[in-house]
Amino acid sequence: MSGSDVRPVSRGSLAWRVLAAVALVVLLVNGSLRMEDDAWPFGPMSQYAFSPPEDDTVVITRVDGLLTDGHRVELPLRVETAGISRAEIEARIPDIERDPSLLRAVSDGWTARNPASPRPVELYLVQDETRLHRGQPTGTSEVTLAQWRVVP
DSSP, X not given: OOGGGOOOOOHHHHHHHHHHHHHHHHHHHHHHXXXXXXXXXXXXXXXXXXXXXXXXXXXXXXXXXXXXXXXXXXXXXXXXXXXXXXXXXXXXXXXHHHOXXXXXXXXXXXXXXXXXXXXXXXXXXXXXXXXXXXXXXXXXXXXXXXXXXOOO
């Protein structure tokens, strides 16, 4: 195709492209100004968009397992490794505190996906709390929210 074979863009095609570009910009600006995850993908995922205030506490939730070999290890909360994600556990913290047997999902998921590893005999829902002062960590504490003995 030579340069002389190029056809000019029609008015309708140009108008459609400009309209699509304007709509995209409007969606992005709206999502960015609202600062809500509901606007995704036309706005930021706020959980990743900002750092915590300089004088705050950063909380990380995890599940530890006491294994049959006596070692206490973190059971990574990912669907691939434990059959359940950290977000699912975090959303159910009050339920798990009331009924620690809900941690069975982590135990079952871990056992099914790690058959060669020792099985957990006890699970702990734990939060690591790191206090910040002027943006710098000043101390970390571990808070156990729930504990459950695995029932075979």
